Amino acid sequence: xQQLNQSPxxxxxQEGEDVSMNCTSSSIFNTWLWYKQDPGEGPVLLIxxxxxxxxxxxxxxxxxxxxxxxxxxxxISASIPSDVGIYFCAGQPSGGGADGLTFGKGTHLxxxx
Amino acid sequence: xxxxxxxPKYLFRKEGQNVTLSCEQNLxxxxxxxxxxxxxxxxxxxxxxxxxxxxxxxxxxxxxxxxREKKESFPLTVTSAQKNPTAFYLCASSIKRxxxxxxxxxxxxxRLTVL
Numbered sequence: 001x002q003q004l005n006q007s008p009x010x011x012x013x014q015e016g017e018d019v020s021m022n023c024t025s026s027s028i029f030n031t032w033l034w035y036k037q038d039p040g041e042g043p044v045l046l047i048x049x050x051x052x053x054x055x056x057x058x059x060x061x062x063x064x065x066x067x068x069x070x071x072x073x074x075x076i077s078a079s080i081p082s083d084v085g086i087y088f089c090a091g092q093p094s095g096g097g098a099d100g101l102t103f104g105k106g107t108h109l110x111x112x113x
Numbered sequence: 114x115x116x117x118x119x120x121p122k123y124l125f126r127k128e129g130q131n132v133t134l135s136c137e138q139n140l141x142x143x144x145x146x147x148x149x150x151x152x153x154x155x156x157x158x159x160x161x162x163x164x165x166x167x168x169x170x171x172x173x174x175x176x177x178x179x180x181r182e183k184k185e186s187f188p189l190t191v192t193s194a195q196k197n198p199t200a201f202y203l204c205a206s207s208i209k210r211x212x213x214x215x216x217x218x219x220x221x222x223x224r225l226t227v228l
Contacts, residue, residue, distance in 0.1 A: 004155070031215050042117075042203050042219030043156075088155065092215040099146075099169065101215050103155035 006089050006104030014112055019076040021107040023089035031092035032065050032072035037106070038085045046087075047074070076109075084111050115140045119204050119220035126191075126198070126227050134189045134223045136204035143208065145187035146217065149173060150201040159202075162187055191225060199227045 006023045013019060023032070031050055035043035047058050049065035049072060056063055060077045072091070076083055089104040117138045126132045138145065144163045148156040158171030162181040176195025181187055187206075191198045201224050205217040 006155075009153075033215050035217075040222070040224075042119075042205070042222050043217075044219070045216055048216055090215065099158065099161045099163075099171065101158075101217070103157075105153060105155045 004089060004091055004102050004104040006107055008107060009105070010108040010110065012110050012112060013079060015079060015081060017079055019079055019083070019109060020073065021087060021089075022071060022073045023091070023104045024071040025091055025102075026070070027093065028069040029091035029093055030069070032063070033090045033092070033101075034061075034063050034072070034074050035088045035090065036085050037088065043088060079109075079111055081111055081113075084109055117204055117206055117218055117220035119202075119223050121223060122221065124223060124225045126225060128227060129193045131190055131192050132225065134191070134202055134204075134225070136187045136189065136220060137185055138187075138204075138206045138218075138220075139185060140206055140218060141184075142206035142218070143184070144206060145181070146205045146207075147171075147177070147179065147187070147189045148203040148205065150203055150222075156203065159189065198225055200225060 033048045034046045037043040047056050047063040052069045053067050054065040062075045064073045086106040086108050088106045090101050092101050120135045146161040147159040157173050159177050160179040162168035168179050168181050178190045201222050203222050204220040207217050
């Protein structure tokens with residue numbers, strides 16, 4: 001199956017810092033999605049991207065669909081304690097339903113007081 | 114409120130026993146999915162169903178079984194044939210419309226531990 005490389009694997013930051021993470025793929029995706037998972041809970045959709053070059057914001061979160069359609073980026077500005085969790089990217093190839101969704105292995109965000 | 118309910122939250126099983134994890138949704142979604150999550154891993158698809166009375170194997174279906182007798186319900190049975198069943202199991206649903214099919218709504222998960 002398709003492989004998604006998500007980096008970094010984990011991040012230790014100070015409250016108030018900005019955060020950047022990304023996902024790259026060896027193949028072209030038509031949709032990129034970013035999810036956040038709190039400990040012991042199910043993931044929650046943060047941002048969905050459907051067009052190459054698209055830049056979408058959700059509060060302090062901004063995500064971009066790479067122009068090559070093989071990558072996506074998520075930025076979090078001015079991090080706060082509730083941002084702690086695991087962030088997953090997911091990509092969907094052309095014409096597929098969610099059965100074709102591939103998930104990255106996640107970026108574990110830890111905020112030090 | 115609409116959502117997905119998984120039960121039980123925690124489950125312990127002895128080797129050789131089958132267990133069934135419940136997943137119920139009241140979002141009126143056509144499609145439902147079961148994923149398995151292991152530490153440090155992404156989500157891996159076990160089974161999915163896009164319509165009542167029909168379901169398809171995902172990437173890691175061996176040792177699992179499902180049924181879809183009602184639109185709202187998609188239970189997962191972890192059988193004794195699953196060699197490494199200890200994991201966090203997530204149920205999800207989505208609207209079947211293709212453009213937003215990747216927008217999954219997840220339950221809170223069920224953690225299965227085999228003793």
